[in-house]
Amino acid sequence: MLIYGLVIAGLLFALPNAFYSRVESFNDASLAIENGQDPTLFKDEKKLWLEFLPTSLVNLGLDLRGGAHLLAEVRTTDVHAQKIKSLWVDVRDVLRQKRSDIGTIRLQDSNPGTLRVKISKPDAMQTAIEAVSSLSKPVVSLIQAGADDLKIWSDGDELLVSLSDAEVLATDERTMRQSLEIIRRRVDEVGTREPTIQRQGIDRILIQVPGIGSATELKELIGTTAQLTFQAVIGKNSSSTPKSAFGSEVLPSLDEEGVYYTLESAAVVTGEQLVDAQPSFDQNGRPAVNFRFNPTGARKFGDYTAENIGSPFAIVLDQEVISAPVIQSHIPGGSGIITGNFTIEESTNLAILLRAGALPAGLEFLEERTIGPELGADSIKAGKLACAVAFAAVLAFMFMSYGLFGLFANVALIINVFLIFGLLSAIGATLTLPGIAGIVLTIGMAVDANVLIFERIREEIKTKKGPARSIELGYEKALSAIIDANITTFITAVILFAMGSGPVRGFAVTLGLGIITSVFTAIFVTRLLIIVWFERSRPREIKV
Amino acid sequence: MRLKLIPNETAINFFGKSNVFFGVSICAVFLSAITYLFLGLNFGIDFKGGTSIRSESRVELDIAKYRQALSGLNLGDVTISEVFDPTFDDDQKVALIRIEAQDGQEAVTSKIVETMLATLKADVSKDIKFQAVESVGPKVSGELIKKAVMAILLAIGAVLFYIWLRFEWQFALGAVSALIHDIILTIGIFSILQIKFDLAIIAALLTIVGYSLNDTVVIFDRVRENLRKFKKKPLIELMNLSINDTLSRTIMTSLTTLLALIALFTLGGDVIRGFVFAMIWGVVVGTYSSVFVASNILLLLGVKRDWSKPNAEAGTSVPQP
Numbered sequence: 043m044l045i046y047g048l049v050i051a052g053l054l055f056a057l058p059n060a061f062y063s064r065v066e067s068f069n070d071a072s073l074a075i076e077n078g079q080d081p082t083l084f085k086d087e088k089k090l091w092l093e094f095l096p097t098s099l100v101n102l103g104l105d106l107r108g109g110a111h112l113l114a115e116v117r118t119t120d121v122h123a124q125k126i127k128s129l130w131v132d133v134r135d136v137l138r139q140k141r142s143d144i145g146t147i148r149l150q151d152s153n154p155g156t157l158r159v160k161i162s163k164p165d166a167m168q169t170a171i172e173a174v175s176s177l178s179k180p181v182v183s184l185i186q187a188g189a190d191d192l193k194i195w196s197d198g199d200e201l202l203v204s205l206s207d208a209e210v211l212a213t214d215e216r217t218m219r220q221s222l223e224i225i226r227r228r229v230d231e232v233g234t235r236e237p238t239i240q241r242q243g244i245d246r247i248l249i250q251v252p253g254i255g256s257a258t259e260l261k262e263l264i265g266t267t268a269q270l271t272f273q274a275v276i277g278k279n280s281s282s283t284p285k286s287a288f289g290s291e292v293l294p295s296l297d298e299e300g301v302y303y304t305l306e307s308a309a310v311v312t313g314e315q316l317v318d319a320q321p322s323f324d325q326n327g328r329p330a331v332n333f334r335f336n337p338t339g340a341r342k343f344g345d346y347t348a349e350n351i352g353s354p355f356a357i358v359l360d361q362e363v364i365s366a367p368v369i370q371s372h373i374p375g376g377s378g379i380i381t382g383n384f385t386i387e388e389s390t391n392l393a394i395l396l397r398a399g400a401l402p403a404g405l406e407f408l409e410e411r412t413i414g415p416e417l418g419a420d421s422i423k424a425g426k427l428a429c430a431v432a433f434a435a436v437l438a439f440m441f442m443s444y445g446l447f448g449l450f451a452n453v454a455l456i457i458n459v460f461l462i463f464g465l466l467s468a469i470g471a472t473l474t475l476p477g478i479a480g481i482v483l484t485i486g487m488a489v490d491a492n493v494l495i496f497e498r499i500r501e502e503i504k505t506k507k508g509p510a511r512s513i514e515l516g517y518e519k520a521l522s523a524i525i526d527a528n529i530t531t532f533i534t535a536v537i538l539f540a541m542g543s544g545p546v547r548g549f550a551v552t553l554g555l556g557i558i559t560s561v562f563t564a565i566f567v568t569r570l571l572i573i574v575w576f577e578r579s580r581p582r583e584i585k586v
Numbered sequence: 587m588r589l590k591l592i593p594n595e596t597a598i599n600f601f602g603k604s605n606v607f608f609g610v611s612i613c614a615v616f617l618s619a620i621t622y623l624f625l626g627l628n629f630g631i632d633f634k635g636g637t638s639i640r641s642e643s644r645v646e647l648d649i650a651k652y653r654q655a656l657s658g659l660n661l662g663d664v665t666i667s668e669v670f671d672p673t674f675d676d677d678q679k680v681a682l683i684r685i686e687a688q689d690g691q692e693a694v695t696s697k698i699v700e701t702m703l704a705t706l707k708a709d710v711s712k713d714i715k716f717q718a719v720e721s722v723g724p725k726v727s728g729e730l731i732k733k734a735v736m737a738i739l740l741a742i743g744a745v746l747f748y749i750w751l752r753f754e755w756q757f758a759l760g761a762v763s764a765l766i767h768d769i770i771l772t773i774g775i776f777s778i779l780q781i782k783f784d785l786a787i788i789a790a791l792l793t794i795v796g797y798s799l800n801d802t803v804v805i806f807d808r809v810r811e812n813l814r815k816f817k818k819k820p821l822i823e824l825m826n827l828s829i830n831d832t833l834s835r836t837i838m839t840s841l842t843t844l845l846a847l848i849a850l851f852t853l854g855g856d857v858i859r860g861f862v863f864a865m866i867w868g869v870v871v872g873t874y875s876s877v878f879v880a881s882n883i884l885l886l887l888g889v890k891r892d893w894s895k896p897n898a899e900a901g902t903s904v905p906q907p
Contacts, residue, residue, distance in 0.1 A: 105857075113726060257719065258699070408726045414717040417640065417857075424673050424855035431853055432846035439842055475858055476786055479850060483793065483865065486846030487800070490839040494804065497835045523807035526752055530803055531796035533748060534741045538792050541737035546789040553793065 049457055049567065051464070058099050058467065100466045101236065102252070103474030103548050106422050108415030109252035110260040113408045116221050116245050118214045120403040122205050123154035125213070129177070129192075130157060131308045133203060136173045137161070144170045150200060157203040164199035171196060174203060181208045214245065217402045222247060224401055225264045246408070257410040264405070270313030270396060272343070273305040275354040275366050296362040297383045303363050305356050310346045315339025319396035321389040322379065329389035330381040333396065340376020348372040359392070425478035432482045433459070440489055444496050445585060450571045451492040454563040458488050461559040462552065471555075474548030484556030490527070491564030494520040499584075509584040513572060517565070524561065532557050596830045600877060601822050601885065607878040611767060618774020625777045630784030633731050635687035635724035639699070640669075640680060641706065643714045647679040655709035659701060661685045671856040680717075680856075687724050734788040738769065741795050753806060756887040761802045764880035768798045768871050775867055786861040794868030797843070801836060802876040806884070808832050813889065821888065825881055840873045 104111055130149060137147045137159070145162030152158035161170055171194050178192040189208035196202065205213065222241055229237045229251060238250040254260050276290055279302045295301040317336045324330040335343055347355075347369050356366040357380055364382045384392070437455065440448040462481060466473060499516030507515065535557065538550035631638045652666045662685065669680040688698065699719055706714045722730075742762055750758040769791055776783050808828040816824055844866065851862045 115725075257721075408723040409721065411720040412716075412718060414715070417717040420673070421855055421857055424853060427673075428850040428852075428854040432849035435845040435849060436842050439845060443838065476789055476861060479854070479858055479861060479865075482846045482850045482854075483843065486843030487797070487839070489842050490800070490835075493835050493838045493842075497832075497838075501831070519811075522811075523804045526807055527800040527803045530745055530748060530799040533744045534792050534796040534799075537737055537741045537744065538789060541733055541740070542785075542789065546785055549786075549789050549793075553796075 100463060101470060101472040103472045103477065104250055104252055105413055105475045106418045106473065107252045108413050108418040109250065110254045110257040111411040112249045112257055112260055114247050114249065114405040115408055116218060116247060117404045117406060118217050118245055119155060121213055121217045122210060126155055126157050126204060128308050129203065132177055133157060133159065133174055136177060137170060140169055140173050155204055159201045160199055161201060167196045167201065170201050174201065181212050218245065220402045225249060228264050257412045261407065269360050271309035271358045272311045273309050273356045273358055275303055275305055275356050277304040279304060293358060293361055293363050296364050303356055303366060311335065311339050311343050313396060316396055319393045321393045324379060324381045328381065329384040329386045330379050331389050331393045331396065332379050333377065335376035343376055344372065344374045421475050425475065429478065429482055432485050436485055436489060447496055450568045451489055453571060454492065454567040455485065455488055457567055458559050458563040459485065461563065462555050465555050465559065471551045472548050476546060476549035477552040480549045480552035480556060484553065484560060488556065488560035488564065491524045491561060492568055494523055509581060510576065517569060528557050528561050596833055598830060600826055600829050604882050608882055611879055615767060615770050618770050621774055621777045627777050627783040628780045630782045631684065631720060631722045632785040633727050635722050635727040637685050637719065637721040639683040639716055640718040641683060641714050642678065642680050642717050643711045644677045645679065645711045647681055651710050652681060652706065655705050656702065659705060669856050673853065673855050730785065737788065738791060741792055745799055753810060754889060756884055756889050757806050759887060760880040760884040761799060763883045764802055764875040765795050765798055767875050767879050768794050768868060771871050772864055772868055781860050781863065786858065787864050790861050790864035790868065793865055794872055797869055798872030798875060801873055802880045804835065805829060805832050805876055805881060822885060825885055829877055829881060836873060840869055843869050
């Protein structure tokens, strides 16, 4: 009974795959209705499939459906550098309070991620370190409690500040989570089917989007960092290499060629404090982007504008100055508008990017693959044909070799293939091109267990045992070989799954599932068939 | 009419010429190692880094033209080859373009790919399309090699352990020597024919490991059973008997698997042809090695004879550890 049940369940789950496109549009329609769209719009699609049947499909891998695959490394050190950079203002302020002890201070050039401050009275270094230590906060993390977030030490007459190891760990973890979340949001904005966005290892993210035109498109979508900052303007120049003091930076203008702004490096407010951004138009009817800050951002922004009425103020996106308006009045409430020479499309995109949030750090793409949908379709076509031919050849061969018993094995084989598809759909596994090869290989190898059994039965018949006894012994004696042989193959499938990636993993899945289903069908299904047949006909002797 | 490939009773002496087969295997392993050392493998971008582009057009393919068009772009080493496949349409011309990893960059930038497409469209044919673009940076490719080697070693280790658990250490050693023999021969043939060696081939290698084992284990299982049955029979006769007993099954399974694989080889398209080729080769070599390598080594090492009681006296030819 159990065997019947399993077989029927397998068939039911495999069934949707035979009508792939129908079920797919049915599923899309169901999803749309669930999302609150009018059901009457999808009447036709709903008719394509029966409500009570399973609807889960085998996921087609990128190599079969076409799409883009990216492996990106998150430059987590960017964040460390950014944090340390913005710390300068605070360090300066606390050190200035102790001016009488430590004398004048000067920011020195240093590696990103470390702050180097020269003090004119090195004897008072200890006081300076203590002062800066007051800025240190305990690290917010689950693993290490109590550690401070800053590492402060001295080198001659210089005071050095960098993030502590514990803080680096915690920051990296946060950066990765944020990056994942933001990439997910950006990909979702486009609304493609089943994107895969996964963290890999310590600082990598794997992004797979089926159906997208190319990896380039995908990169444009997620690759833009959209780092928005508001910085104070020190000066405006026409060359890129003016004398600039440490603590300031020179950035080009987005629209005006040859115009550069000298800005204070530490940002007044950053895009992280944005809560909303919408495309809109300015008072002259040109496309612009409206934005609103969260309370912290709004307060900082308000304070700054109140103190600096009449001075210019730069809006910087990804290291380019979008515009540098002069502050006309105190801006409370924390909302504002970004104007520039935008097209409507640009302003819409900018709003999306700002809303989704900036990537906390830059991405470096280590691996990118684009597979065109046509190539995928060709592969499916070829794979289907090869499967059918392989199937027919094996069926014919088994029948020719073992006659009636071969037919039993063939029934088991057919059930086996359905079971594989059923299982693949049920667990939502992904079918790739090597995966198809895995199925074909399974077709070839699945008969192995039956061959082992039948050969055994033949041997037992030779020793002049009765047919019933021969069959029984055949199954019994072949079992240990079947188990050992399949477990060893299964071990390799598991290792492939654990170590492989992408298509190779798909192969491991079908191979592993194929082993399980083929052992099941060969041992239980054929046995059931043979017993039923044997009870009915009660032959005096059997020919295997 | 029943198809009978193997007569019911076989009594082929598999070990009569065991030295010859052994010699052949050792020579083949050496030959593979030597070609590997001299010719190396034709590593795909997965392991070498770089970019591989599959382009398609409807006009006759002239590789020299492609090369000339791309030579102006300073891409470094460019390889262009035409792909043939019976499943293509008559006027479907497919070329594979491979460029090496660009200095100082991980994956190739989209700008380079766009320029390439534009150049090819302008200089060769307007209807050229890039069907697939794959780019792997040197950082990842190095890791992929490491991972692949690890996977194979891990698989061999796991199997060694499992067989040792289920049988005896001599069996494990025999099976693993056969495995290593198969893997080396497969790498050898890839080196001789210079077929592209990429990640999928590693998967194929692991499958060969699985398949070859499957075969070896079935024979060993019979050896184990016969060891229990015939306590006094000389080992060589006993092994011969076991191989003859299982011969019909060995041939049947290899044939059904080969049938399926050949269908995939001819009809499955060119993308996985290398992969399927590795498996076909592996099935043939794997079947051979379970009879002539694994069993021979088992014979050389000897086995413990008394299987009725555990830890009984040591075996025949070689003392037990």
